[in-house]
Amino acid sequence: MKFCPQCGSEVQAGQRFCNKCGYDLTPAPDTQTEASVDNVQAAESQEHPRNERTEQVKTYASNYWVWLKATWLTPGRFSQGENAYFGIISLGLSAVLMAGALLTASSHLMSYYMTLGNVSSSVFSTAMNALSLPDFIHPGFGGFMNVLLWVLAVFALYLAVGYGANRLNTNQVDKNFWQYTNRLASFTNGLLVINLILFLVSFTVSGQNSVQFFLIVLILSQLLFTVGHVLSMYHAEIETKISQLYVIVAAYVIIYAAMAVFISSTLKQWFNLLKMHYGNF
Secondary structure, eight states: HHHHHHHHOOTTTTBBBBBTTTTSSSSSOOOOHHHHHHHHHHHHHHHHHHHHHHHHHHHHHHHHHHHHHHHHHHTTTTOTSSSSHHHHHHHHHHHHHHHHHHHHHHHHHHHHTTTOOOOOHHHHHHHHHHHHHHHHHHHHHHHHHHHHHHHHHHHHHHHHHHHHHHHHHHTTOOOHHHHHHHHHHHHHTHHHHHHHHHHHTTOOOSSEEEHHHHHHHOOOOOOOHHHHHHHHHOOTOOSSOOOHHHHHHHHHHHHHHHHHHHHHHHHHHHHHHHHHHHOOO
16 A cells, blocks of 8 residues: 555555645656766776777787897898887887986996096096086986987987988888888897896996996997898898999998088087187197
8 A cells, every 4th residue: 555745645556646636656766876877887988998098008018029029039020010110119219228328327437537536537527527518418317318319319310321221222212211110120129138238237337347348238239230220221132223232331421421520520519618628738
């Protein structure tokens, strides 16, 4: 038996209105429950894209790692179907490790010579201050960015010249730049290991012996990159009108000429700064 909640009169099961007062006996919808359902659905809709992005990043990282290991085991392994940005990621990581190693080693070496307490250390300290080198390579984010930009500029020079030579040697005017970076990285991914070792060794630089070992690893890194760079421009399976060897030699003439201009300009600026500080010598 049911009763009207407004007047208390007896009502029949299934009756929609009270016969006495006309009260609506239809159950009101649970607005709180509906609001809760809407909130849950909204949260799930926001969580879904976030989870999807996370899975995409994981998949991308996993694919990159598989490709990286494959190029370590077989340098030069290259496929047109690879992700376009794997190569530039490897080169970027190598540049970051190289910049960190150069900054750390330079800072430790400068601190070492400035604290020797003899005449040579005094002259060295004065010269370094005159050249503003402590400001350029000081430990910290600013110093790291200075060195990193310099390393990236060198990498960009090699990439630009290598890409141009690669197009000449393959007779493919529409050769994709990102395909070339993947090809170059497939030969030079070993730099990630060597530059990581170089970065760790840079923390031990404090004297002549440690500097020698650091330079050995640095030369090994440069040698690997140079060999990989040459191989990235050479295609044994393709016959060209101009010998690929001549194209590669011309490429390195351009690279070393550009670096010579930059180094000579830098040395000239340093010489002028020292001349202003010490006078004629």
